[in-house]
Amino acid sequence: MNTIRLSLSGMSCAGCVSRVETALNDVAGVISASVNFAEHTATIQGDVPVARLIDAVGNTGYGAAELKGVEDEGEKEAAEMAHYRKLLQKAAVAAAIGVPLFVLGMGGLLPSLDTDGGRLFWFIVGGLTLGVLVYSGGHFFTGAWKSARHHNANMDTLIALGTGTAWIFSMVIIAWPDWVPLSAQHAYFEAAAIIIALINFGSALEMRARGKTSEAIKRLIGLQPKTARVIRTGVEMDVAIDEVRLDETLRVRPGERIAVDGDIIEGHSSVDESMLTGEPVPVQKQQGDPVVAGTINKLGTFLFRARRIGKDTALAQIIEMVRAAQSSKPAIGRLADKVSSIFVPTVLIIAVLTFLAWSNFGPSGQASTLAVVTTMTVLIIACPCALGLATPISIMVGVGKAAEFGTLIRNGDALQQAGRLDTIVLDKTGTVTEGRPSVTRLVSTGDWKQDELLRWAASIEQGSEHPLAEAILDAANDRQLTLLDAEGFTAIAGRGVVASVQGRRVLLGNRQLMRENDVETAVVEEVAAALTQKAQTPVFVAVAGDMAGVIGIADAIKGDSHAAIRRLQGLGLKVVLLTGDNKATADAVAQQVGIDQVFADVLPQDKAAKVASLQQQGERVGMVGDGINDAPALARADVGFAIGTGTDVAIESADITLMRGSLHGVPDAINISRQTVRNIKQNLFGAFVYNTLGIPVAAGVLFPFVGILLNPMIAGGAMAMSSLTVVSNANRLRFYKPGAES
């Protein structure tokens, strides 16, 4: 059974509701239909083609169309392809008339207007060109007319006026050739047809190129599976994704894409999350672990409980955020917006002034013709599209590209600001380091082997809830060591733990615990001192009164932190470490990752103030933190980067979210920001220069000096190319690769 929503039109009273409901309920296959008058919508349950429902509503005298929740990219592409073909067809028809006229005219093979036969020929050509204007250029004229009625003017206005002027002027010349001198008797039908052909052709190419700019969002939407396998009353069944309910149990088989967000309740597997986080290594998942929609299950099978569905899944939120960011504009684009909004009427005024200038000061005998030609050329060459497209198209590609490698940029301003930062403040715990203690070093003494030392240590830690115990147990688990039974477990506060394994007394803890139990530590003191110097905690292990070894435990530095920090410094940024830890620990970490400036002993509530103090020194500060504890500092910074592992990171909390959990996301974001802003500048520069040079040249300012006038067909070609150039330039950003410094 499907749920279909229709939007209804033409309903004026509540009485219409029952008529529509009755009509819908009468359609075979409909189980229930209800109409919401306030929303003008109908919700229908049942297995029935949408077209039949729309027909049923239509038969009652109202209108209906399907309201879709989930986007159908296939349908969109088909519609775009149909429009693309239509544009090419229109261009071909216009070219079929315009090009022969142009070629024959250049060869002097067209009849002149001073014979009856010649005039008849030109009347026929005028009629054919009118056909071209109606078939191939009709949409420009309707657009221009409708816009004008709404007190608005756009590109259609300019094209319609330009080509319309050419056609009317040419018809006037044919009908009343005596009005203009013989030397000025030239019809511009070929210009009108070729301009229409070029602009349609340019629009078709631009449409193709624009399709590529939204590849990233299409890819994200494509991650969403259409069906899911749910277990209802013990029966497994495939249902449409919209029908999955909260807390329902779903099965995921090897190679399948996960349908909604949830927690594993049975089974285990590894899951490829690279499409969302950019992290290439599959993540191991077992009971209790979260899984997210759109990621791919590798080899295992598991059951999970749906925790977030529909628009609440991480994937849906990511899509929403990327889409919103792609549509937002940074400050750099606002000037272009202001210019675009007054552009067309301004060009219309320039066109009238051009006409007046040529009429008053043009060469005698040719003034009226040149006035018309230059006016037409001004109207045709002006391109508001290049200006209007310059910023949004680059933002679209830049934000999409960043999303591809797990960097979510909130909006255009964040994108622009990221490239202008000069200081990056890194929170230590969870940002530069892993954020949880782990075993960094194992040193055994005497006959003890490293694995045995770890097995014994983990065995007596089984009962402990201390964070250091967790690190030791994790390390034993990673090495798949079988633990031994421990008896008489005792935790001694501030010292460590004591227990018996295989009848032998085991001590695990700090130096003080060893001394108090007369265990000689000299053999491991050198190692312990080295560990302390690196801000790691030495944990001593003694068995039956003898030293067995020492275990180094620390919040380990992420493997790629040092390299990422070097990249940031290579980009000319100052990097600062900010932490609540003591100075010795902070300095040790800073030294290992190559950071010179450290703010240690900073309470969580003071982190924002530290960021502010850097800003007061005139620095543009980017703050990188975990997005939850560091939220005030992230908000205070010029750009806040929230870093997280996998899709757990709170994507609402920062300007830029790094889902990969790697600091490399920061230089990547800064790089893509710089490249995108550079791309926007190139586009804006090109569009402004094109219009500010093109329009005066089209108006004929060069004519008094060098005798050059721009051919209106060249203006048409230039106009078609200008917006295509902007889109193609933006598309270059698609080839950006993470790690490639600009």
Added chain:
Amino acid sequence: MNVLFVNLAGVALIAFIIWWFWLSRPKAQRVRKNVVDIVVEAGTYTPPRIEVEAGKEVTLRFLRKDASPCAEKVIFESLGINADLPLNTPTDIVVTPVEAGEIPFTCQMQMYRGSLVATNESPPE
């Protein structure tokens, strides 16, 4: 005489362009319904100006009939709303104008233009 006529006509045309496109506004369509249909077609939003009551939620149902990629987005910059408009599929955008004033909406390139005019008076039945 001819040139004088052309010049006068030209100046009048410029005055008309300024008045029509910049100084005068299309008449706002006052609506009392909480759902307003807006058709996106041939470079325009129809109706282009919609008058609603401030403080009341209104659903703007955009139906894009224009296949041009220029029409594929509608942006309410002052409200931070950016929406995709799939072809021939109604798309609802719910807004609540908090106070009286004009809220423009445009395509990405500012060529398609419309506005929501929020007033403090309740539109007539």
